[in-house]
Amino acid sequence: MDGQYLPMSEAKISVLDWGFLHSDATYDTVHVWNGKFFRLDLHLDRFFGGIERLRMKLPYDREAIASILNNCVALSGHKSAYVEMICTRGSSPTFSRDPRQAENRFIAFAVPFGSVANKEQLERGLHIAISETVRIPPKSVDPSIKNYHWLDLVKGLYDAYDKGAETALIVNTIGHIAEGPGFNVFLVKDGALRTPAFGVLPGITRRTVLDLCTEIGLPVTGGDISRAEIKGADEVFITSTAGGIMPVSRIDEAMIGKGQVGPVTRRLMDLYWQKHDDPAWSTVVVYP
Amino acid sequence: MDGQYLPMSEAKISVLDWGFLHSDATYDTVHVWNGKFFRLDLHLDRFFGGIERLRMKLPYDREAIASILNNCVALSGHKSAYVEMICTRGSSPTFSRDPRQAENRFIAFAVPFGSVANKEQLERGLHIAISETVRIPPKSVDPSIKNYHWLDLVKGLYDAYDKGAETALIVNTIGHIAEGPGFNVFLVKDGALRTPAFGVLPGITRRTVLDLCTEIGLPVTGGDISRAEIKGADEVFITSTAGGIMPVSRIDEAMIGKGQVGPVTRRLMDLYWQKHDDPAWSTVVVYP
Secondary structure (H helix, E strand, O other), X not given: OOOOOOOHHHXXXXXXXXXXXXXXXXXXXXXXXXXXXXXXXXXXXXXXXXXXXXXXOOOOOHHHHXXXXXXXXXXXXXXXXXXXXXXXXXXOOOOOOOHXXXXXXXXXXXXXXXXXXXXXXXHHOEEEEEEEEEOOOOOXXXXXXXXXXXXXXXXXXXXXXXXXXXXXXXXXXXXXXXXXXXEEEEEEXXXXXXXOOOOOOOOHHHHHHXXXXXXXXXXXXXXXXXXXXXXXXXXXXXXXXXXXEEEEEEEOOEEOOOOOOOHHHHHHHHHHHHHHHOOOOEEEOOOO | OOOOOOOHHHOEEEOOOHHHHOOOEEEEEEEEEOOEEEOHHHHHHHHXXXXXXXXXXXXXXXXXXXXXXXXXXXXXXXXXXXXXXXXXXXXXXXXXXXXXXXXXXXXXXXXXXXXXXXXHHHHHOEEEEEEEEEXXXXXXXXXXXXXXXXXXHHHHHHHHHHOOOOEEEEEOOOOOEEEEOOEEEEEEEOOEEEEOOOOOOOOHHXXXXXXXXXXXXXXXXXXXXXXXXXXXXXXXXXXXOOOEEEEEEEEOOEEOOXXXXXXXXXXXXXXXXXXXXXXXXXXEXXXX
């Protein structure tokens, strides 16, 4: 923050920063696994795309940010980490309400790697409930700008807890499946994969699944998924930088497939983690 | 913050607070004018309503929060101030992603009173552009929970700047007028007032205009307003705690009425400021 490296307990932002007061910010999160960043280039692409669309400016280029991220991980000592880069609108020295007057701010931090699903859930599959809450539509907020507007997802999460589930899927404006709190979703039916394409975050792990399917010749498409379709799928899994590819074994009252991790999901999970050692998709962290 | 009173420059929150990382927070802003809070009760009602709907809990009751707000103003010494109270989800001591595990946090601060419209704009009326951006709909985020999800409003603001206007109105899901960045809007046509009713923040200044209209016998309704209707109005004004009732003299290419502050707007503005000395609507700040 502000050119300094600090312990996480001292990493604080002004309550007057519009990144807080207006959630006027974009961010990206990349993970480090066994001392290597995974697909850092794609995360930097998305982060710089969001900054441009929000009309923010930073004094750092890609190389400078990659170097700062490396330093955050190296100084923290984490071998597996969740590494976040943030650009906030900042605030104006003159208290102006005009966002063009604000001095944009860059923050980055590394914390221990965390997952949407815990060990038990990764083995038996997550239990998910579908909430009636509608994901904030693209006409309101461009989902390709990765953003902190999460109250719809938090509402979905509480709806899911009320139904005894562990996490949630929320819907798009026409009532089809959109995404969940911090993850995209895929179904497998008769050997083919499908993932929602409209109004969802273009997740890097989602993209990675598309790439892996292409590589091993599995048919995959982006398109609408109804509630009935997802509940009738052979397999369902979610994708997130926080945990990778994670199986789902129950949606509302419906058991998915045989109620355990299916073979396509298992194959993709294995391949996903193998790829973390592929030099084409990883960047070695330089520790001091 | 955390039970301490600090200078604004030291008022900082952890970057790990979900109030920042997920904009998982509600807030309210009340103003102090000439040493008196204006309609503090209504702001506290809305704030506590938002906290309940977000399923947050604070260790303070209304009286305790009113006392903290008084202290923020008194210690700052401001006679006219913009006073914000915030409840964030906080964060979990165990790094859990479950919002039920988080320790909710209360923050309050007082800064000098600011206005959406500056002195010149208050005299000649604001120039506004209508953006195609759609206000985040109620099915995504309940607008009665005052929240920091502003990227739609920020987009509208940049659209307005691009058209040479000073601020923006954005639309609802069916393309009618919704609201602007931090304000509601009213039109006057043939002596009657109208303000959008669907999917907008139930603003306290909006409510105050409704109350004033009732008091002086002006007809006012909540209902849809098309773009053509607002451009063809006799008068248009916006309402916000940050500035009160503020005239609009131009919308896109259209001059509103005679292009100056209209008589109904003027009458309501005068009455609004007079009411700041009415004991029924104000609470005296106790300075040390």
